[in-house]
Amino acid sequence: xxxxxxxxxxxxxxxxxxxxxxxxxxxxxxxxxxxxxxxxxxxxxxxxxxxxxxxxxxxxxxxxxxxxxxxxxxxxxxxxxxxxxxxxxxxxxxxxxxxxxxx
Amino acid sequence: xxxxxxxxxxxxxxxxxxxxxxxxxxxxxxxxxxxxxxxxxxxxxxxxxxxxxxxxxxxxxxxxxxxxxxxxxxxxxxxxxxxxxxxxxxxxxxxxxxxxxxxxxxxxxxxxxxxxxxxxxxxxxxxxxxxxxxxxxxxxxxxxxxxxxxxxxxxxxxxxxxxxxxxxxxxxxxxxxxxxxxxxxxxxxxxxxxxxxxxxxxxxxxxxxxxxxxxxxxxxxxxxxxxxxxxxxxxxxxxxxxxxxxxxxxxxxxxxxxxxxxxxxxxxxxxxxxxxxxxxxxxxxxxxxxxxxxxxxxxxxxxxxxxxxxxxxxxxxxxxxxxxxxxxxxxxxxxxxxxxxxxxxxxxxxxxxxxxxxxxxxxxxxxxxxxxxxxxxxxxxxxxxxxxxxxxxxxxxxxxxxxxxxxxxxxxxxxxxxxxxxxxxxxxxxxxxxxxxxxxxxxxxxxxxxxxxxxxxxxxxxxxxxxxxxxxxxxxxxxxxxxxxxxxxxxxxxxxxxxxxxxxxxxxxxxxxxxxxxxxxxxxxxxxxxxxxxxxxxxxxxxxxxxxxxxxxxxxxxxxxxxxxxxxxxxxxxxxxxxxxxxxxxxxxxxxxxxxxxxxxxxxxxxxxxxxxxxxxxxxxxxxxxxxxxxxxxxxxxxxxxxxxxxxxxxxxxxxxxxxxxxxxxxxxxxxxxxxxxxxxxxxxxxxxxxx
Numbered sequence: 001x002x003x004x005x006x007x008x009x010x011x012x013x014x015x016x017x018x019x020x021x022x023x024x025x026x027x028x029x030x031x032x033x034x035x036x037x038x039x040x041x042x043x044x045x046x047x048x049x050x051x052x053x054x055x056x057x058x059x060x061x062x063x064x065x066x067x068x069x070x071x072x073x074x075x076x077x078x079x080x081x082x083x084x085x086x087x088x089x090x091x092x093x094x095x096x097x098x099x100x101x102x103x
Numbered sequence: 104x105x106x107x108x109x110x111x112x113x114x115x116x117x118x119x120x121x122x123x124x125x126x127x128x129x130x131x132x133x134x135x136x137x138x139x140x141x142x143x144x145x146x147x148x149x150x151x152x153x154x155x156x157x158x159x160x161x162x163x164x165x166x167x168x169x170x171x172x173x174x175x176x177x178x179x180x181x182x183x184x185x186x187x188x189x190x191x192x193x194x195x196x197x198x199x200x201x202x203x204x205x206x207x208x209x210x211x212x213x214x215x216x217x218x219x220x221x222x223x224x225x226x227x228x229x230x231x232x233x234x235x236x237x238x239x240x241x242x243x244x245x246x247x248x249x250x251x252x253x254x255x256x257x258x259x260x261x262x263x264x265x266x267x268x269x270x271x272x273x274x275x276x277x278x279x280x281x282x283x284x285x286x287x288x289x290x291x292x293x294x295x296x297x298x299x300x301x302x303x304x305x306x307x308x309x310x311x312x313x314x315x316x317x318x319x320x321x322x323x324x325x326x327x328x329x330x331x332x333x334x335x336x337x338x339x340x341x342x343x344x345x346x347x348x349x350x351x352x353x354x355x356x357x358x359x360x361x362x363x364x365x366x367x368x369x370x371x372x373x374x375x376x377x378x379x380x381x382x383x384x385x386x387x388x389x390x391x392x393x394x395x396x397x398x399x400x401x402x403x404x405x406x407x408x409x410x411x412x413x414x415x416x417x418x419x420x421x422x423x424x425x426x427x428x429x430x431x432x433x434x435x436x437x438x439x440x441x442x443x444x445x446x447x448x449x450x451x452x453x454x455x456x457x458x459x460x461x462x463x464x465x466x467x468x469x470x471x472x473x474x475x476x477x478x479x480x481x482x483x484x485x486x487x488x489x490x491x492x493x494x495x496x497x498x499x500x501x502x503x504x505x506x507x508x509x510x511x512x513x514x515x516x517x518x519x520x521x522x523x524x525x526x527x528x529x530x531x532x533x534x535x536x537x538x539x540x541x542x543x544x545x546x547x548x549x550x551x552x553x554x555x556x557x558x559x560x561x562x563x564x565x566x567x568x569x570x571x572x573x574x575x576x577x578x579x580x581x582x583x584x585x586x587x588x589x590x591x592x593x594x595x596x597x598x599x600x601x602x603x604x605x606x607x608x609x610x611x612x613x614x615x616x617x618x619x620x621x622x623x624x625x626x627x628x629x630x631x632x633x634x635x636x637x638x639x640x641x642x643x644x645x646x647x648x649x650x651x652x653x654x655x656x657x658x659x660x661x662x663x664x665x666x667x668x669x670x671x672x673x674x675x676x677x678x679x680x681x682x683x684x685x686x687x688x689x690x691x692x693x694x695x696x697x698x699x700x701x702x703x704x705x706x707x708x709x710x711x712x713x714x715x716x717x718x719x720x721x722x723x724x725x726x727x728x729x730x731x732x733x734x735x736x737x738x739x740x741x742x743x744x745x746x747x748x749x750x751x752x753x754x755x756x757x758x759x760x761x762x763x764x765x766x767x768x769x770x771x772x773x774x775x776x777x778x779x780x781x782x783x784x785x786x787x788x789x790x791x792x793x794x795x
Contacts, residue, residue, distance in 0.1 A: 008215075043199050048151040055117060055154055059110040066112045 104133075104173040106155075114144075114160060118170065120153040127188050129175050136180045140169040150188070187286045194279040201275065205268055218260040224267055225251045241419070242412045249419060250439035254768070257432045262769055266440070269776045273449055276783060299323070299330050300523070302374065317377050324372040324523055326690075328365070333375040335360045340371035411447040418443075418758075425762055433768050437761030440772035446750040446779040451743060454786040458739040461789055465731050466722045474718040477701035479736035480683050484635050484729075485674065485696070487688035488642035488649070489528065490706055491726070492656065493617045497528060499535035500598065501614040505591075506584035513611035515541045517603050520558050520569050528601065531615055565606040571643065575602040575609070583609045599644060617644075624656045626726045631657075633733045637682070641665050641673065641696075670696035687729070688717075704729070731791070738790035746782055753778045 022028055110117040120133075130150035137146040142161015148154070159166050172178070208217060225248075232248030235241070247270060254263035300307040302320040312330040315321065320336060323329050329342070341353035344366045353369040356362055362375055418438060426435035455472035462469045469475060486492050502510040502517075518536030521529035557570015559579075568579055575581045581604040583591055594600060594612060601613040620626075627638050640661040642649050649663035662673060670686075674696055677684045686693070686700035697703030698716040705717030721728040757775055760766040766774070 008219075039203075043196065043203070044151065047195060047199065051149045051152045051154075055149070055152060055156060058156060059112075059117060062110075062112040062115045069113075 104170055104175070106170060109154065115156065115158050116163070116166065117154055117156045120155075122153070125150045125153045127192065128182075131182050131186045131188055132175060132178075132180050133173065134186075135182045136173055136178060137169065139180070141165065143169075185286065190282060190286055194275065194282075197275055198272070201268075201271060217264070221260045221264040221267070222255065225255065225263060228267070228270075240412075241416050243415055246415045246418055246439070249422075250436070253422075253432070253436055253439055257436060259436070259768070262436070262440070262772060266772065269772075269779075273779065273783075276449070315377055315380065317380050319377045321375050321377060322372065323368050323375060325368055325370055327368050329362050329368065329375065330364060331375075331377045332364050332379040333362055333377045335362060336374045336376050338371065338373035340373040341369045343367045343369045411443055414443045421758065421762075429764075431764070434761060434764055436768035437766060437771045438758050440768050441754045441757045441761065441775045443750060443754050446746075446754070446782050449779060449783045450746045450750065450786045453783055454739060454742050454746060457787045458735060458790055461791065462719075462732065462735055465728060465735070466725075467728050467732055467735075468720045470718050474702040475736040475739055477683055478685060478719070478732055479740045481685045481701060482635060482682045483637040483639060483677050484630055484685045484687065485639045485641060485670075485677075485700070486658075487670065487686075487690065487693050487696070488640050488644065488652065489617060490689040491687050492623045492640065492652070493619050497531040497599070497615050497617040499531050499613050500616045502535075503590065503594065503612045503614065505587045505609045505611060508610055510611065511539060511541060513603055514539065514613070516562070516567065516605075517569055517601070517611070517613060520560055520567065523558075528599070528615060532601070532613060535613075562605070568602075568604040570602060572600065572602055575604050579604070579607075581607055581609055599648075619652060619656065620726060622726055626729060627657045629730045630733070633730060633737070635733075639673075641670050666692075668695065671699045674699045704732075735790055742786065742790060746786060749782055750778075
């Protein structure tokens with residue numbers, strides 16, 4: 001212990017007798033008010049920033065969802081196009097074979 | 104309202120009010136206004152950021168249009184008396200200060216002073232533990248105190264202080280989620296305004312409860328909710344005061360007795376002079392009701408907290424052994440730091456409450472965790488047919504007069520009698536009269552309700568009866584006018600019939616079509632799929648009609664021509680066969696069965712007494728909620744199971760690691776707390792995904 005027992009005791013007595021008197025002065029009250037108001041303002045600022053961060057995160061998630069949906073749509077279109085090409089190719093071959101058969 | 108669009112994507116928009124600041128009241132107003140706009144799915148308004156996030160499915164223009172039209176001062180919006188906002192703010196602030204204080208202390212105060220504060224703060228924990236031991240119990244509070252004291256004895260004040268800090272945070276979070284769930288539920292419930300019959304100048308007028316002033320005279324009949332405090336002026340009734348006193352035996356009320364808001368008339372009727380207008384106390388009453396119902400903790404929940412207490416001695420012994428064997432107090436501490444209780448005690452109630460809240464998002468209000476458990480485990484679901492499987496609004500298709508009477512006059516008379524009783528068939532008659540523009544001034548004397556049979560009253564000297572064929576012909580011995588029999592026999596058999604008799608003679612038959620809900624067959628199939636082995640229908644209809652409906656809907660079993668007491672008896676029989684039962688009903692006559700069942704589900708449009716005794720309430724227009732309820736409760740049970748295994752597994756592992764000396768006390772404490780927080784937060788997440 002850095003203070004030692006006596007140090008603590010002395011500090012306690014001092015705070016007990018003069019600390020209370022000091023706190024009762026107008027200046028101390030004023031200072032406390034200023035500090036409290038700063039504290040409350042800080043709380044509001046922090047909470048506001050948390051709110052903003054959350055909303056921004058919501059924006060990002062919403063955009064991400066849209067992006068994924070878009071990608072899925074594009075991929076689907078590609079897939080459909082590829083499938084169509086295969087079917088058309090097969091049709092063409094079948095038509096060719098039919099033409100040969102009749103010829 | 105002037106606002107700025109901050110972000111936009113498909114079906115979602117974020118706007119900011121351009122003014123300098125926004126009050127909480129304004130935020131609430133904007134939120135409720137936007138929620139009422141067509142096509143809007145979900146809205147969150149944050150008064151601190153002045154932002155509103157709107158998710159919508161309708162056209163974008165209508166949302167923007169609604170925003171443009173909004174004005175804080177002039178737009179009328181129905182905002183409930185209490186919204187969760189102030190409560191939420193209060194807790195956020197508490198959490199902020201709790202954390203800020205700890206950070207400040209660590210930064211500014213010298214270590215010695217901090218230790219002194221820790222020492223002082225530990226006193227309440229020690230006192231609590233000593234009290235607990237004095238009662239001969241070793242519970243969680245003992246373990247908390249022991250770990251704090253041991254840590255301090257070992258000179259590790261930091262750990263002692265962080266244990267207390269985590270305990271406080273846990274307490275606050277638990278309190279918060281709890282209050283928030285209760286508040287949400289109450290908020291939704293207080294938005295429904297009931298109507299009541301007010302007697303003025305010899306007639307009775309249906310009036311919204313909030314317009315009734317002290318001194319007004321109201322009339323409440325069997326099955327009706329007494330909406331306001333008052334004294335009985337005339338009449339005699341037995342009143343169920345369970346919502347006030349918890350006592351289920353009805354109390355007899357006569358002239359001069361005091362009656363209380365929220366109680367229900369079981370039998371008889373009474374005329375009441377109102378002593379206190381609505382508003383004051385209504386919200387508090389709802390809160391009290393929910394809190395009462397919460398005492399009905401689910402078995403699983405109760406088991407979890409008992410288990411938490413039961414594990415305490417093992418932790419203590421384990422720590423003692425570790426110390427005795429190794430002589431290393433740090434190892435003992437590592438074991439003490441891990442207690443199963445925080446996690447079990449936090450995660451279980453949070454899971455249940457968030458499930459209740461999720462239910463109310465789906466417009467299902469649940470009165471306690473116990474009923475969710477019953478809903479998950481039940482094998483039998485019993486429906487009362489009218490109003491649940493059939494449309495909420497049956498229609499009168501035809502009025503067949505007898506003895507040369509006028510059809511419209513008969514309908515007028517029937518409506519006049521039926522309008523006093525909360526029953527779906529009665530509503531149909533009143534509606535039919537209204538459609539034909541038949542005014543019905545009260546010409547009859549006192550009306551008397553014979554449960555499940557009919558209504559009796561008198562017009563002039565003549566006795567007027569309305570009700571089932573059993574009631575009219577067998578109980579009351581009514582005769583059919585001469586030449587009326589062929590007509591009586593030719594009535595369409597597929598419809599329900601309501602018989603009206605005047606002066607002991609049949610006067611008319613009202614044919615009522617009780618159409619089965621379109622989705623009913625799908626719902627029955629869905630219920631089977633979700634694990635109900637028996638779907639049962641009870642109805643007062645004839646056997647033939649019931650059989651046809653049951654076959655069409657795929658119902659496993661039905662009982663026709665049942666009386667209310669039979670319904671409850673049926674459920675008792677199921678219980679005796681060892682099955683858990685859910686009962687779905689809406690009328691006065693369902694009340695005994697609803698309270699007999701493991702979980703009674705009432706339709707919100709039904710009689711007040713049904714809602715009062717029911718454990719779960721769903722809205723009238725959507726039976727899909729039954730499926731949602733089952734899924735929700737099953738998911739809750741799964742989550743509870745997971746929580747259980749997770750908590751036991753992780754913490755046991757931590758103890759082993761601590762014992763093996765692989766982890767120091769600080770690390771086990773941190774991991775333990777982190778896992779507790781994780782499981783708590785996870786338990787708050789919605790159980791059902793959007794797709795369901």
